[in-house]
Amino acid sequence: MDQVNRSPEILIFPAISVGERAATRSRQRVIMECLKKWGCNLDKIPTIMVLGSGGGTRASIACQATLTELAHQGLLDSIMYFSGVSGSTWCMSSLYAHGDWSQELEKAEAEMRSRITEGSWDLDVALEKAKWAAGLERYSLTDFWAYFVVYEQTKMLQDDPLTSIKEQSEKGLVPYPIFSAVDRHYLQQWKRKLAPDAWFEFTVHTAGFPAHGAYVTTNHFGCRFKARELESKKPERELSYLRGLCGSALGDFQTIMDIISDAIKNLLVSRRVQDKVFRVMSEGHHCEKILLDLLSLEIAYLGGKDCLLLLNGLRDSLNVSLTFKEAYKSAEVTIQEWDRMSLEDKKRLLSQLVEKIFELPLVETSYEASFFSFLRKTLRCLLNWDWGSTNNFLYKLDDINAPEVTERKVLHLVDAGLALNSAYPLALHPARHVDLILSFDFSSGDPFETIKVASDYCQANGIPFPPVNKAELDRDAKEPSDCYVFQGGEREQAPIVMHFPLFNRNNCGGGAEADIEQWHKRYPTFRISGYSKDDFDKLVHVAKMNVRHQAATIVEKIKELGRCASHV
Structure with a gap:
């Protein structure tokens, strides 16, 4: 036919x-x-x-x-x-x-x-590619994987x-x-x-x-x-x-999660990000620590581990700076409600916490707003384990x-x-x-x-x-x-x-x-x-x-x- x-x-x-x-x-x-x-x-x-x-x-x-x-x-x-x-x-x-x-x-x-x-692979090039992809309608962990894992491997x-x-x-x-x-x-x-x-x-x-x-x-x-x-x-x-998209299963769930976590950590401590992001921010050191704490919290949640200790640590980091006062309040609510919530409710509150951390004061006053926009989307996708998102042509x-x-x-x-x-x-x-x-x-x-x-x-x-x-x-x-x-x-x-x-x-x-x-x-x-x-x-x-x-x-x-x- x-x-x-x-x-x-x-x-x-x-x-x-x-x-x-x-x-x-x-x-x-x-x-x-x-x-x-x-x-x-x-x-x-x-x-x-x-x-x-x-x-x-x-x-x-x-x-x-x-x-x-x-x-x-x-x-x-x-x-x-x-x-x-x-x-x-x-x-x-x-x-x-x-x-x-x-x-x-x-x-x-x-x-x-x-x-x-x-x-060799170029971390700066990978970051620029990822920031560009983060500006598209359907960004997911597949984009991050393509530029920070497959590029490094191949x-x-x-x-x-x-x-x-x-x-x-x-x-x-x-x-x-x-x-x-x-x-x-x-x-x-x-x-x-x-x-x-x-x-x-x-x-x-x-x-x-x-x-x-x-x-x-x-x-x-x-x-x-x-x-x-x-x-x-x-x-x-x-x-x-x-x-x-086609090559994103290099091992079991834990292996993939560890690879992504390590890639994000390496990016945050890289000379490119340190010089152009954190060192030109008045509270760059605090910001870096908060982001690393947030990453550890997400990885613990995804791995089914106890998150309260990490939540308390993140809250304490947020409390150091007035920039993150709204995020601090969100962390306080999350801690108070944590033991009474379902897994879905926990993910919802963690999602809200991510958004609070990346609110306008941080994004708009930073030297590299596009970096924080990319990182926010990546951490959001990580929390939701969002892969291969694309518009459905059969909708x-x-x-x-x-x-x-x-x-x-x-x-x-x-x-x-x-x-x-x-x-x-x-x-x-x-x-x-x-x-x-x-x-x-x-x-x-x-x-x-x-x-x-x-x-x-x-x-x-x-x-x-x-x-x-x-x-x-x-x-x-x-x-x-x-x-x-x-x-x-x-x-x-x-x-x-x-x-x-x-x-x-x-x-x-x-x-x-x-x-x-x-x-x-x-x-x-x-x-x-x-x-x-x-x-x-x-x-x-x-x-x-x-x-x-x-x-x-x-x-x-x-x-x-x-x-x-x-x-x-």
Whole structure:
């Protein structure tokens, strides 16, 4: 069925966009030439998709190495789609910015090596970006994460938007990119991690919910719509923001909270903020202490810890200065009511306290009003754990029967790894007809979690998927092999899935459990910085080994799908 196009920006269709169809047709010509070299019967051109999992900088480096080796083995030109989650999206965004990156992977790998091991990030630049974002309609922790965490990890900012990388995809020069996220509302309200409704995708043409067949043109993502009417046009956000949105789950809740807390503390004590903010204020020292006390209070509240001692300390700090007399009164009320209040009431009073601290006397008399405006919004978002806020392009839309989406003015999109750490739901969209999934798992913990959750997801939603013997995988979890092939079974329409655990008994020294564990310890997901050249090179080496050792098997499976000539 063709897409309904009564509005030029909102698109309702059950399949894939016109732009994606055209781009994949162009890509088929490249794939055909690749298969010809292998002597394949071209009656059927198999659709192959590469999936890269999350895993922070580890995933980004390993993803780059995997693609470099796929190209070296002559396999890259057989790939139709490339999709990533979290850290793999950092690699994706940097690659696609290179234009026809399929011809420059060695160069891209060398650039990444230099950037991550020798590069630096600029706190001043990050702060200016964050202050600019704080002036937008929908600022959230995603903005803070993009500029103060992802930028620090990747040593890279990308100011161009996603639509700027369309040309190479439309010409079929590179695999068609699909960035992944999930709607936090589904995960929180219904605990529906296995529901297709939660998944959100970004392509160079459209952004939206595949399960609802509801999209907006990518350059209009973030604009304000109501019942299809464009109420307010917003500029398309840059790739740096998209990397923050797609890559914001570096660990559990406590880890993420600690990273944000440390980033704010480092900002407050930085030379830039000290020189331009606190040292030019008559009560700069008191202000700095109050802000640090407020941050500690919020972190304690979010962590479910006792807050009264911290509240008393903050009140005492506020009492030192007349500037904060109204905030002092607010703190007094909060302390008196604290033990009698519900969690929601506590959050409400803490929100009021934040606003009192950042009232006009502080903001308007400071040398850097925009700094305090940014910090106020950040602390407000932290208290409400507000991530990925964007205008809902489906608000009040009656074309789809999904009131849980259409009645919300704001969407909250977060890292897809919170649902499934590999983008199987996007790969398994029936209109994409994916025949072979090359799933490269760069995650920590259970190396088979993604394949097991994908199997559960498909079973829950009636989607064809090959049989997965979880008991056998559990036995291999501590010492996995470098590749597992899943195919066949009762559902003949299921794709073949090849699953590649990053660290395994074939590429990690002697392959013993202790050796593999050492690799995981050397490359933790939440490692923000500090990669040496040796760290980088060894990680690249093991990632490439997985492709090199299994290249013949990949070709064999592609030939099976392509009904290749038996004499080859």
